[in-house]
Amino acid sequence: MFQKVTDYFNSINWSHPATISLLIILGGFFLFSILERFFPFKKGLPYFRKGYFLDLVWYTWIQSILMGIVIFSLIIGPVRNALNLPAEGIISHWPLWTLIIFFFITHDFYIYWFHRWQHHNKWLWRTHEAHHSVEQVDFIAGSRSHVVEILINQTIEFAPIILLLDVPTGILVKYIKASIDAIYGQFIHSNLNVKMGWLGYIFNGPILHQWHHGDQVEVYHANFATKLSLWDYLFGTAYNPDRKPDRYGVWYRFPRDWFAQHIFSVYRFNVNKVENSSGLKWYFNLRLNFLRMFLKKRKDVSASVEKRLNEAEIYGPKPELAEINDQ
Ligand SMILES: [Zn+2]
Ligand SMILES: [Zn+2]
Secondary structure, three states: OHHHHHHHHHHOOOOOHHHHHHHHHHHHHHHHHHHHHHOEOOOOOOOOOOOHHHHHHHHHHHHHHHHHHHHHHHHHHHHHHHHOOOOOEOOOOOOHHHHHHHHHHHHHHHHHHHHHHHHHOHHHHOOOHHHHOOOOOOOOHHHOOOHHHHHHHHHHHHHHHHHHEOHHHHHHHHHHHHHHHHHHHHHHHOOEOOOOHHHHHOEOOHHHHHHHOEOOHHHOOOOOOOOEOHHHHHOOOOOOOOOOOOOEOOOOOOOOOHHHHHHHHHOOOOHHHHHHOHHHHHHHOHHHHHHHHHHHHOOOOOHHHHHHHHHHHOOOOOHHHHHHHHO
16 A cells, blocks of 8 residues: 555656646645634634635535546647647747746736626626636635636636647646736635735735625725736725625525526526525535534444534525525
8 A cells, every 4th residue: 555655756847837736736736725814814714615615525525626637638739639740839939937827917917808798798797607616715716616617717728838839848838827816816715814005906815805805895806806806906906905805795695506506607596495495404514514424423423413414404595695696
């Protein structure tokens, strides 16, 4: 067994950009997990907050891996082959840092406007509402994005990199860019009290983006920037008051499950009714039920653990929203 583990680690190519990128993302995961405990923006946010497993397992792992295959192997790769592009690339002779800055700024400018459009157009909002449905925002919350949103944004982000560069440079730039995206996404969503000072007028930070996730009318159309807050200041959409948002999420009842969230984006159903139906209720509480079964087996379910499990199951809508949703 030990030999097998050693062989596995020896077989990993540690200098491959994909391995380095994965290690950087994991490093960010541990770093922000710790920093959020010590320097929280909103105090009292539990580590295992509402939707933690949905975001980590479904959106961060399963969806990212599947979408990576779709975007690179089924879309960009075949397009590159069909276009018969020069093997040496069109702008591969540019210095690496120029390429990174060029792709960083152009994509960020695009995403500012697309994001702004998503907030203004009722059909595009369907591809973005899942991202806003997180009710407790931490560094993992940024991973919650509808598949169509990922498909559009990442194809537009990575196609120019793969199409304009030779293969080795394209792969290198792709992983550098993906690492920057992941770490920056963790940073702006993190529940961290970071005062950016004058840098905040150029680079986006957690407070501006925590506000963007606020379920408050004053920020429904503000703080669209991803990496450069400069766009918000230039185009008059920055909102940075000297207080904290009261609540996060969307103003209507939103499903809590990956499949239900995607179905809901094309077909509106009564979330309360569906999630409270007996069969689905069991499915929605699968993780808790397994935990309960495990704890019961060990005969050590204390009253406080049982109480917490029951509380976790109560996932009702905010009272003031329940009536609107039932209409
Ligand atoms: Zn948004
Ligand atoms: Zn966000």
